[in-house]
Amino acid sequence: MREEIDRNIGRRIRELRTARRQPVNHVAAYLGVTPQQILKYETGQNRASASTIYLLAILFGTTVEAFFSSWTMVSNDNTQYGGPTYPANPREIVNPSTQHQPLPQ
Structure with missing residues (x-):
């Protein structure tokens, strides 16, 4: 990673x-x-x-x-902000091509 x-x-x-x-x-x-x-x-x-x-x-x-700027933060509770990239837990890898979540409102 x-x-x-x-x-x-x-x-x-x-x-x-x-x-x-x-x-x-x-x-x-x-x-x-x-x-x-x-x-x-x-x-x-x-x-x-x-x-x-x-x-x-x-x-x-x-x-x-x-x-x-092209990265996204993922909080410890797996709430994702922005486009997918690096999770808070480095052992979890988010694949940008398969994981799409809407932005929080």
């Missing part, structure tokens, strides 16, 4: 970087890392730390939440 989370964050990093037309070498210089490290974040091969995500949010002119 951690690897899937890392890949999703990496995809969002790439989406935000390309949407803002930021070259990999510019982002790398801003963070003080190599361009290869940025590519590893984007593929989920390496984890981006909380401070890295914070700095990327500043660079991209967005919020930290933007890196998690």
Whole structure:
């Protein structure tokens, strides 16, 4: 599950970087890392730390939440908010293609 989370964050990093037309070498210089490290974040091969995500949010002119915007929280009583994604209990996996629940009113 951690690897899937890392890949999703990496995809969002790439989406935000390309949407803002930021070259990999510019982002790398801003963070003080190599361009290869940025590519590893984007593929989920390496984890981006909380401070890295914070700095990327500043660079991209967005919020930290933007890196998690396509995800949904599921409470401990399995009440789901938004579209399906990660449950509160990491042992339970919600399959977005098979589990659809209406939003609470």
